[in-house]
Amino acid sequence: MSVFPEYRNYDAVALAALIRSGQVSAAEALEAAIARLETLDPGLNIAVYRDYERARAVAGRVSGPFAGVPFLMKDTNDWAGAPTGWGCRLYRDRIAQQSDTLTQRYLDAGFNVFAKTNVPEFALVGTTEPVVTGPTRNPYDPQLSAGGSSGGSAVAVATGVVPAAQASDGGGSIRCPAAACGVFGLKPTRARTPSGPIAGEGWQSLLQQHVVTRSVRDSAALLDISHGPEIGDPYAVAPPERPFLDEVGRDPGRLRIALMTEYPSGPKTDPVCARAAEDAARLCESLGHHVEIAALPIRVEEMFELLGTVCAVWVRSMLTRRSKELGRSIIEADVEPLSWALHQHAAGIDATAYYDTIEAIHHTGRKVGAFFANYDALITPGLATLPPPLGTIDTTRGLAATAALAAFCPFTTTFNVTGQPAASIPLSWTEAGLPIGVQIVTRFGDEAGLFRLASQLEAAAPWAGHYRGLYL
Numbered sequence: 001m002s003v004f005p006e007y008r009n010y011d012a013v014a015l016a017a018l019i020r021s022g023q024v025s026a027a028e029a030l031e032a033a034i035a036r037l038e039t040l041d042p043g044l045n046i047a048v049y050r051d052y053e054r055a056r057a058v059a060g061r062v063s064g065p066f067a068g069v070p071f072l073m074k075d076t077n078d079w080a081g082a083p084t085g086w087g088c089r090l091y092r093d094r095i096a097q098q099s100d101t102l103t104q105r106y107l108d109a110g111f112n113v114f115a116k117t118n119v120p121e122f123a124l125v126g127t128t129e130p131v132v133t134g135p136t137r138n139p140y141d142p143q144l145s146a147g148g149s150s151g152g153s154a155v156a157v158a159t160g161v162v163p164a165a166q167a168s169d170g171g172g173s174i175r176c177p178a179a180a181c182g183v184f185g186l187k188p189t190r191a192r193t194p195s196g197p198i199a200g201e202g203w204q205s206l207l208q209q210h211v212v213t214r215s216v217r218d219s220a221a222l223l224d225i226s227h228g229p230e231i232g233d234p235y236a237v238a239p240p241e242r243p244f245l246d247e248v249g250r251d252p253g254r255l256r257i258a259l260m261t262e263y264p265s266g267p268k269t270d271p272v273c274a275r276a277a278e279d280a281a282r283l284c285e286s287l288g289h290h291v292e293i294a295a296l297p298i299r300v301e302e303m304f305e306l307l308g309t310v311c312a313v314w315v316r317s318m319l320t321r322r323s324k325e326l327g328r329s330i331i332e333a334d335v336e337p338l339s340w341a342l343h344q345h346a347a348g349i350d351a352t353a354y355y356d357t358i359e360a361i362h363h364t365g366r367k368v369g370a371f372f373a374n375y376d377a378l379i380t381p382g383l384a385t386l387p388p389p390l391g392t393i394d395t396t397r398g399l400a401a402t403a404a405l406a407a408f409c410p411f412t413t414t415f416n417v418t419g420q421p422a423a424s425i426p427l428s429w430t431e432a433g434l435p436i437g438v439q440i441v442t443r444f445g446d447e448a449g450l451f452r453l454a455s456q457l458e459a460a461a462p463w464a465g466h467y468r469g470l471y472l
Contacts, residue, residue, distance in 0.1 A: 007032035008160030008467075011215040012069050012222070015163055016110075019068040026059040026068025030112055033070035036161045037115060045136045046152045046161065047115040048075050049082055055114035064110030065225060071111035072156050072165040075119050076149075077103050077209075078198065087121040087130035090322050090334050101194040101230045102209055106166065109225040117152025117165060121336045122315055125401065126176040126409045127393040128152060131336055135390050138180060139470055140434050144387040147177030147409075154181040154212045159470060164218050170207035171307050172412025175424035178212050179382030179437020182426040182466060184454070185212045186219050187412075189445050190419030191237045193223070194230040201234075204310045204358060206416040214464065216455045219423075220244040223447065237445050244451055249459070252452035255376040257284055258294035266300035267407040273381040276428035276436040280379050283427070283460060284453075294375070296414065297367050303413045304406055306364070308342075309349060309357045315339055316346035338395040338402075345399070365418040365444075372420070372443045377453055380411045382424040382437025411439055421447045425454055426463045435466070 004024055007015075018024050034052055041047055059068060075085045078096035085091050099107065107113065118136045120128050128136040128151025136151040138144040139159050146155050150167035154177035157165050167174045169187040178185025193209050195201045202208070210226070213219045223244045229236035259281045261274040281291045319330045319339075332340050372378070385408055393404045415422040421444075424437035440457075442450040 004028045004032040008036065010163060011213065012066060012163040012218045013215070016066045016069050026112065027056070029068055030055055030059045030070050030114065033162055034114060036159070037156070040159050040161065043137065043142060044139060044155050044159070045118055045134055046156050047072070048085055048118045048133045048152070049116040050114065051082060052114055055112050059112055062110045062112065064108060067110030069111055070162050071106060071113050072153060072162050073103055073113055073116050074150055074153055074166050074168060075116040076123050076168060077166060079103050079113060079116065082116060087119040087123070087132060088335060088339070089132045090330070092132065094325070100198065101196050102166070102226060105226045117150070117156060119150070119152065120148045121339055121395065122318065123149035123168065123170065123173060124311060124315070124338060124342070125149065125393055125395060125405050126172055128177070129390060129393070129395070131396070137390070138387050140182070143389055145180060145390055145392065147180030147387060149173040150212060151177045154178055154183055154185070157181070157183045157212050157214055158467065160467065164211045164213045164222055166209070167212045168202065168207055168209040169416065170203045170311070171416050172409045174210060174212060175382060175412045175422060175437070175439060176409045178424040179426070179435065180387040182429070182435030182437070182463065183212050183214055184216055184219055184423065184425060186210055186223070186421065186423040186447070186450070187415065188223060188227070188447060189237050189421045191229070191233070191235055192227050192447065194228070194233065196230050196233065203314055204361070205419065206307060206310055206361070214467065216451060216458050217245060217248045220248050220451045240448055244447060247448045247451040248455040250452050252449065252456055255284070255289045255453065256374070257281065257289050257291045258375040258378045259291055260293070260295055260378060260380050263300040263410060264295055267384050267410045269381055270385045272430065273383055273385060273436060277379050277381045277438050280427050280438040280457070283457060284379070287456060287460060291379070297371055298364060298414060300410050300414065302360070303364070303417050304402070306357055306361055306417055307413050308402070309354065312342040312346040313349060313354060315342040319343050336395045337398040341398040361417050368414070368418040368420070369444060376442065376449060378441040380439045380441070382411065382439045383408060384410050386430070386434055386436070415441055418444070420444050421450050423450055423454055425457060426466070427457060427461050429466060
């Protein structure tokens, strides 16, 4: 039995305060986290790498605002001395020589990293079902997808293994699993958090990194310790006026909010997901905000095409660099069929086509930015359907998998293209107890406004009680 059975009930801010006051030790918190992972992992497949001894060696010896709080990194980020596996057999034995900047910022803040979470191969899809390490399962129904690509992180947070876990989002990979697992997941503004020092920027600036959390305040507090450019970054977003944590609970004022439950073209939205967004809009109206139906001035199919071009070229680049490291050619059997199909597709994308893709990304950002001149926020469904059964988004089918992917999470990709902050908030639940995420989007650079609105919604419709009974 754990010496700290209440561990799972604390968010990161509260747990850090508990450790700081001496009411519980960092070692006790770590052992509670390890015990919880070891209990749940056989059924849910959360972690792909563990280093308990390294974590035990530093427990109680670190400093910072989150000193001693257990933490998990996604297996796409470099943690010195650990493999960065990318959900791919080609990378399972590639050991990071240094921690990347974001990982180091978490370590400097006192977080105690003890494991890395499961991801789909190359973090390409909105489900976590890599061939090499097997699927991560939804904690509400293990036959369903946990979302992706940060599925292992979202399951770890939903089940209380850790109060917060690192995540990243290139087409919805924070928001999709957050919606599927009933946790809070913010994709920050483009360039809000660093990508280096090895990577210049993720997916030509489409990919941003942050965390999944149970509480809004944890997301704000962790962005406070991780945001800001690193030396040599080519550009940076304007810094906030005050700490993001100070925005939590602050009156957002009377906002003008747009509601969109379906794209004029593209995948259809399941009525249960549309109703969740409509319910969120009614909740906003009850809080004094003005809500009106509006449609973004884009075609979602074009967003998929832009993301697909960038991803294909990136996969080809990854495989080319790995080929040089290994001193041999990469063959089709080395990767999953989707990765290979993207690698082959990229061979036909010339420099002009790629340049035009980047121009279209910027043009889209300007069009959507003009839309937000009239609105403070946008509400959409987090996902177009409830989490599908495992195997629905099947990367072994190559490019054929993208149709199921597009049908599942069409609402997220747009805001990777535009660079705006967007978050999945667990405001609705089915009668069977499955979470239904709702997406909230604000203007470029306005995480402050998003935290104010999200915390107001959290106070009005708290979701913490839905975790009770979940693998306790």
